[in-house]
Amino acid sequence: MLSAPRVRRPSRPLLSAAAALLLTLGLTAPATAAAPSNPVARAPQVWPQPKSMHADSGQLTVPDRVVGVLGPGTDPSARRLVESVLRDAGAEHIVTVQAGEKPPASRLTVYLGGPGENTATGTALRKLRAKSPAGLPSGGYVLASGRSHGRALVALSGADTTGTFYAAQTLRQLVTENRVPAVTVRVWPTAALRGVIEGFYGTPWSHAERLRQLDFHGRTKQNVYVYSPKDDDYLRARWRDAHPPAELAKLRELVDRARANHVRFTYAFSPGLSVCYSSDADIKALTAKFDSLYDIGVRSFAIPLDDISYTKWNCAADEAEFGTGGGAAGAAQARLLNAVWREFSATHTGLQPLLCTCPTPVARR
Known part of the structure; x- marks a missing residue:
């Protein structure tokens, strides 16, 4: 169960038991979620804990120049968040191209957008041996990172734009300093309202x-x-x-x-x-x-x-x-x-x- 954000007003309660109802959290909290399939030692914690998270010992470095591949429907909020995460991790230049264009050479290429947003992300998922989020409920997503033929790739793909935004939030949790662990995360909510x-x-x-x-x-x-x-x-x-x-x-x-x-x-x-x-x-x-x-x-x-x-x-x-x-x-x-x-x-x-x-x-x- 989630609590309200900390507010420094100890003299009054923020929420009464009857009126400030916390709706059921659909993305399972760590206390009740199944353990990740193949956790990496000291890997960043993702919360709410994913339904499926496969990881290995590899890591990707965020270089000073990153290429982002977007689609015409890529969620703007997810894009802003991903770019913020990359900049905080050391990317000084983010070059964006549209789906259908050949991405320029880069030490890291990030594909953003689900099947209805960016057709190029599906290809990146296949290269990383990750399944499409197609068929998952609203808010479901797949995030995959790793190497394919020597190229460092990250793919964030939601069942809808909300799922892509949630994938971006998970990327924010995964990035440590200038490193992205090689993982495949698959998540979907179990309650519609949270x-x-x-x-x-x-x-x-x-x-x-x-x-x-x-x-x-x-x-x-x-x-x-x-x-x-x-x-x-x-x-x-x-x-x-x-x-x-x-x-x-x-x-x-x-x-x-x-x-x-x-x-x-x-x-x-x-x-x-x-x-x-x-x-x-x-x-x-x-x-x-x-x-x-x-x-x-x-x-x-x-x-x-x-x-x-x-x-x-x-x-x-x-x-x-x-x-x-x-x-x-x-x-x-x-x-x-x-x-x-x-x-x-x-x-x-x-x-x-x-x-x-x-x-x-x-x-x-």
Whole structure:
């Protein structure tokens, strides 16, 4: 299980047990993973531990000039990370060529991109006797390094762009000083969703802390961050009000940082303190709020309805329409969620399914 990043505020807890839920980590942690097939003594540790890791005693040196072979779909975040790793390891000049072009002579050539990103990487994998990641689930990847006919090669190939980004994160862990061990790593996640819900009461994380959290997600190959701090008035007490421009700009930066780290940014509204379930005006208010966040890149939404009463309505019209009791609350909440999502999704593309509705009677048991 992952913990939140260290934040130097000992006077307050960052996450409560109920609200800051850590989602199951899909890339198995070292405590439960199978041992690598053929580990090398003193080889750098890869975490989460790979499903399969074959290594030998060979090592590649990162020279001052490296050739990178890219494809038209090579993930930009993976490219930036690989180039940063190579520069930190001593590469002063990184010459890039496109798939289909003959790479110039180099003491190290790096192929980056999975089957859908870079067709040249498949050839490099075959030269290194490594299988393609084709058929692995999202986030799966193969990383291979070694020599073929005297040439030093590294190939990073994801089942999708997220997998290629994760392969780049693994390369970051493998490189020690200016050396890359000769290895073949094959990894795939065992859970689709892996991440953190910032959903606690009290002082929320700062903007800088959230940015660090998203970078932490990228480094540890997590893919979901749910924004739901209970003391953010604009998602709870003042959910009908538009975010001020300065706050919206911060949210946009979080969305962009999440995308760069291959993390799904989910915005979770909590309108239950004041919503009138039977009100068409409140349905329009929710969809208008969704609109403003869609415009800054949010594609994943949640409407949790926990931590509220289901025996007291916020407007007389709800009791008249739905009655009383848990069943009435469930019917009212279902009407609201279905109406909002039907109206919003009809005119917006690229949306993830609505998440975490947390109906009140279930949440209170």
